[in-house]
Amino acid sequence: MSTHASSPSAPAPGKALLVGIAGIAVSLLGLFVHGAEKFATSWLIGMTFWVAVALGVLFLVMIHHIFDAGWSVMLRRQYEHWLSSFTWLALLFVPLLVIAWTHPTLLWSWMDPHYDLAAHGGHGTVGDDVLWSKKSGFLNRNFFTGFTLVSFAAWIGLAAIFRRNSFTQDGDGDAKWTLSSRKWAAGGIPLAAITLSGCIILWVKSTEYHWFSTMYAVWFFANCMRVGLSLGLILMVWLWCRGDFKGLLNDNHMHSIGQLMFAFTVFWAYVTFSQYFLIWNANVPEETFWYNIRETGDWFYVGMTLLFGHFFLPFLTLIHYPVKVNKKLMPYIAFFIASIVLLDICYNVMPSQKVASGDPLPFLQGGLIWTIAAVIGIGGICVWAYLRSFATTKLIPIRDPRIGECLTYHQGHAD
Amino acid sequence: MSTQPYGLIAMYDTPAAAMHAAEQVRDAGYKFWDVISPFPVHGMDRAMGMRRSRVPRISICGGLLGFTTGMSLIWWTGGYNYKLLVGGKPFFSPLFAFPVSYELTILFTAFATIIGMFVLNGLPMHYHPVMKHPTIHRGSDDAFFIVIETRDPRFNAANTRSLLEKTGGKEIAELES
Numbered sequence: 095m096s097t098h099a100s101s102p103s104a105p106a107p108g109k110a111l112l113v114g115i116a117g118i119a120v121s122l123l124g125l126f127v128h129g130a131e132k133f134a135t136s137w138l139i140g141m142t143f144w145v146a147v148a149l150g151v152l153f154l155v156m157i158h159h160i161f162d163a164g165w166s167v168m169l170r171r172q173y174e175h176w177l178s179s180f181t182w183l184a185l186l187f188v189p190l191l192v193i194a195w196t197h198p199t200l201l202w203s204w205m206d207p208h209y210d211l212a213a214h215g216g217h218g219t220v221g222d223d224v225l226w227s228k229k230s231g232f233l234n235r236n237f238f239t240g241f242t243l244v245s246f247a248a249w250i251g252l253a254a255i256f257r258r259n260s261f262t263q264d265g266d267g268d269a270k271w272t273l274s275s276r277k278w279a280a281g282g283i284p285l286a287a288i289t290l291s292g293c294i295i296l297w298v299k300s301t302e303y304h305w306f307s308t309m310y311a312v313w314f315f316a317n318c319m320r321v322g323l324s325l326g327l328i329l330m331v332w333l334w335c336r337g338d339f340k341g342l343l344n345d346n347h348m349h350s351i352g353q354l355m356f357a358f359t360v361f362w363a364y365v366t367f368s369q370y371f372l373i374w375n376a377n378v379p380e381e382t383f384w385y386n387i388r389e390t391g392d393w394f395y396v397g398m399t400l401l402f403g404h405f406f407l408p409f410l411t412l413i414h415y416p417v418k419v420n421k422k423l424m425p426y427i428a429f430f431i432a433s434i435v436l437l438d439i440c441y442n443v444m445p446s447q448k449v450a451s452g453d454p455l456p457f458l459q460g461g462l463i464w465t466i467a468a469v470i471g472i473g474g475i476c477v478w479a480y481l482r483s484f485a486t487t488k489l490i491p492i493r494d495p496r497i498g499e500c501l502t503y504h505q506g507h508a509d
Numbered sequence: 510m511s512t513q514p515y516g517l518i519a520m521y522d523t524p525a526a527a528m529h530a531a532e533q534v535r536d537a538g539y540k541f542w543d544v545i546s547p548f549p550v551h552g553m554d555r556a557m558g559m560r561r562s563r564v565p566r567i568s569i570c571g572g573l574l575g576f577t578t579g580m581s582l583i584w585w586t587g588g589y590n591y592k593l594l595v596g597g598k599p600f601f602s603p604l605f606a607f608p609v610s611y612e613l614t615i616l617f618t619a620f621a622t623i624i625g626m627f628v629l630n631g632l633p634m635h636y637h638p639v640m641k642h643p644t645i646h647r648g649s650d651d652a653f654f655i656v657i658e659t660r661d662p663r664f665n666a667a668n669t670r671s672l673l674e675k676t677g678g679k680e681i682a683e684l685e686s
Contacts, residue, residue: 375605415561
């Protein structure tokens with residue numbers, strides 16, 4: 095066991111940093127090739143995706159602590175490393191704040207009361223629009239900026255506390271760190287839930303500020319959890335393939351995370367269907383237009399891909415026990431789910447951008463390259479932050495009170 | 510009244526002893542046998558060579574039946590047998606039939622799972638031959654037992670007894686049926 099507990103030889107983070115910088119550089123190129131609007135959309139999608147990953151990870155760490163979970167102790171350490179990405183995500187959000195204060199109508203037309211709605215088939219200006227003025231207590235630039243900053247501060251603060259508690263415990267083995275984490279998790283879960291909801295509404299939902307949906311934040315939470323769990327699975331199997339988790343990772347760990355992935359597949363479907371069904375049933379124009387524009391052009395096929403790829407395929411695959419414990423197959427499923435989460439975010443962001451005729455921007459268009467570049471770029475920075483943190487501590491929290499329970503989880507046979 | 514005994518029973522003191530004994534009985538190729546333990550022992554299913562339960566297959570049948578019941582009930586009543594226009598909606602749409610079908614999926618899955626579990630595990634069982642064994646009460650307290658049934662094709666009074674002895678079983682006794 096002593097060989098596993100020592101600091102593993104981490105892969106050099108430099109390569110990830112290079113990928114990150116290259117991706118960001120390419121997406122900046124889009125600024126000059128296709129203009130500011132395409133860049134802004136791409137950057138918003140990239141940021142939303144990686145914030146979703148980090149928030150899913152933050153929630154899973156807090157859920158681990160609040161339930162005093164045993165099986166996920168060694169996975170939690172990898173999550174704690176990933177939490178270091180929040181600081182960099184806050185920094186990478188700056189371009190969006192600059193857009194909000196200099197060219198807000200690139201993404202958020204409600205930030206400019208003089209914005210002429212006639213350009214997209216409406217009439218009057220945003221300032222005259224009752225659907226904006228009634229919401230303006232929430233939808234205003236100062237609140238947008240303040241709430242975003244407070245949210246990032248909350249996430250970075252929570253991440254720092256959970257990392258400190260866990261890493262310090264490696265040294266002194268004091269159970270007080272575990273108890274402290276449990277208390278912070280109890281307060282952190284509602285805090286993260288409120289900040290997550292507010293941010294996704296301000297950043298993404300408000301790109302169509304006419305729209306109403308009470309399910310929106312829950313939809314985003316479901317995606318956060320799905321992508322966070324997928325990341326956890328990928329990291330576990332990656333470490334197993336590298337040899338670090340040889341003899342530690344057993345079938346029961348795989349089964350448990352697979353069950354959570356399955357559960358959140360169903361949860362995502364439940365929430366997403368509820369949102370669609372309630373809007374379909376009520377049939378109110380201020381709500382239905384959102385889905386109507388997503389049935390034009392190639393967005394219809396994207397919607398169908400989400401229905402089958404985001405629900406039916408993972409549902410019918412993950413339901414089988416032999417699949418959940420298959421270390422070769424599961425990473426592919428996890429990568430697939432992560433890509434579909436990205437597609438889901440594209441589905442929510444991109445159609446708010448309109449082409450000259452007033453139709454939504456199609457999914458398959460040249461600007462997609464900059465979106466992919468932004469996702470790879472921001473992702474590279476997150477991976478870099480993870481790898482940098484990975485090298486600084488023990489592979490598993492060796493003095494966590496429940497580490498023994500985790501390593502012999504249901505006395506599964508590790509291989 | 511059958512004159513053939515039900516099987517042979519052997520007692521073990523620790524979970525580890527019972528688990529290792531179970532592995533040897535499994536490897537000897539027995540099919541009709543069981544372990545009696547006061548509490549669930551993790552890994553015992555593997556030591557006994559048990560396959561995964563067949564209950565999930567019954568569950569999925571129940572689920573599919575529930576979903577079809579919901580969909581066809583709503584289609585038959587609202588879209589076929591007694592058409593009624595409500596709120597300008599179509600006579601039938603899978604959208605509004607979905608919540609009910611979904612609930613019935615869960616309900617029928619739960620029924621199928623519970624019923625399937627009881628059918629497969631044979632509970633409630635009011636009589637079992639091991640109940641007559643004088644020390645069986647310790648099987649709910651501090652002892653572990655392995656019972657090998659005579660109906661097992663590999664059962665042989667002398668060989669099975671020596672196998673149980675070899676695994677460290679104590680107080681090996683014959684159970685009358």
